[in-house]
Amino acid sequence: MGFIDDAEPEQHSYDYDVIVIGGGSGGMAVSKAAAKFLTPPGSNSDPKVCCLDFVKPSPPGTTWGFGGTCVNVGCIPKKLFHTAAITRDVILHSPQYGAPESLGKTGDTVWEEVMQNIQMHIKKLNFGSVAEMRDVNVKYKNALGELKDAHTVECTNKKGKKETITARRIILAMGGRPAYPDIPGAREFGITSDDIFSLKKSPGKTVVVGASYIALECAGFLTGLGYDATVLMRSIPLRGFDQQIAEKIVDFMAAEGTKFIKGVTPTAVEKLDSGKLKVALSNGDSVECDTVLFAMGRVPDAKINLEAAGVKTHERSGKIITDENERTSTPNIYAIGDIIHGGLELTPVAIQTGRHLADRLYNNGTTLMKQHLVPTTVFTPLEYGVVGPSEEDAIKEYGEENIEVYHTQFQPLEWTVPEKAATACYLKMITLKKEKDRVVSFHILCPNAGEILQGVAVAVKCGATKQHFDDTIGIHPTIAEMMCDLKVTKSSGASVDQGGC
Secondary structure (H helix, E strand, O other): OOOOOOOOOOOOOOOEEEEEEOOOHHHHHHHHHHHHHHOOOOOOOOOOEEEEOOOOOOOOOOOOOOOHHHHHHOHHHHHHHHHHHHHHHHHHHHHHHOOOHHHHHOOOOOHHHHHHHHHHHHHHHHHHHHHHHHHOOEEEEOEEEEEOOOOEEEEEEOOOOEEEEEEEEEEEOOOEEEOOOOOOOHHHHOEOOOOHHHOOOOOOOEEEEOOOHHHHHHHHHHHHOOOOEEEEEOOOOOOOOOHHHHHHHHHHHHHHOOEEEEOOOEEEEEEOOOOOEEEEEOOOOEEEEOEEEEOOOEEEOOOOOHHHHOOOEOOOOOOEOOOOOOEOOOOOEEEOHHHEOOOOOOHHHHHHHHHHHHHHHHOOOOOOOOOOOOOEEEOOOOEEEEEOOOHHHHHHHHOHHHEEEEEEEEOOHHHHOOOOOOOOEEEEEEEEHHHOOEEEEEEEEEOOHHHHHHHHHHHHHOOOEHHHHHOOOOOOOOOHHHHHOOOOEHHHOOOOEOOOO
């Protein structure tokens, strides 16, 4: 099959050329890109792209505005709460830099104020996103879309009013929602990342269930803001990520005050007469708290009558099966973002996938989305930035005898005066010996790791070797200069402690 569904004629009598179901990062990106090709600025034609977006309330009743998970209950509020926690940490250590002693004895965080300020910013983004769609002639409908056949969508607005619209093509971009465990009291008393960022009152003592990046990020900023946070960790932390660094993250968080109960799962949640919640554990113990936050992964938001249009889903994951062109089992229906089986659940991936798809469908483009060497950052208290495979996966892919691991641990200069953790930060570069030490992955655990990693990812994508990094002059004094002076290999067994200048 080609890049586009050639069987569908360009001249048609459908209401729209394309209907996009889902107004998150991917849905907005593909809608705007398609509209720019179909109705260029100044064309004054009716909209040929319709984007449907509707937020089904979470079990506690939380809803949000236009823009999807990232803007409302994901990346944006998460990073801002992370920043709030870091800001508090800076204030607590400020007397060592000459600030008044009283500043370092700051009281409890005013949750309501932090939450309201962050939500105000998100509302601005909601408004801006709707305006952007209007500016490029996308018809936005705040309605739940359900497939009736391969070209027909039934829309239901928040008042229950139904409307049927048709399109030559349909693009599915519904994303996912947090998973709940099948235990008594979970949905009645628990919350998820859909709810934590807009809680009207302080979460107080919180039990976080899970050890995913969402779980550790939330537990991290809660601890950083001064709240008691306990993580229930069934098995390993950050499954799919480098386990040496995952363990370092857990160790640092524990040292900063986050509690971990390992090897357990919750079996029930109940509300006590005192108003507290009691979480029963699989080992027979229990823990009392004010809030239970489930962060055990996400499930596809795919209950839109896919079978009516012949769209197939994966038996285990429930996600939509697509080919390399994002085409589903129904030729004129495509899917992008977190909803597709085997894809990376990352906002920038959804955005770029949507833009490439629109370019192929409406601008004779040929670029396919390659989900290889995609950089990402976990915003735990110590940020973890990575591009390329974990050490475990690199060994599986290339063979342990064919790779070299260069590494170092260090203390950021900013941490020396307040005497913060001397060996918590870590950098690892994995190279392929038989290809002149080409860098196949790069891992860094430190403050602002995401800002450092973005530039490194370009170099790794371009095939940079260890020698390219060695030949680059480091910027002194910075954390990033460490990558230009890596000398110690794991195979040598030599110490990775850094000296002075």
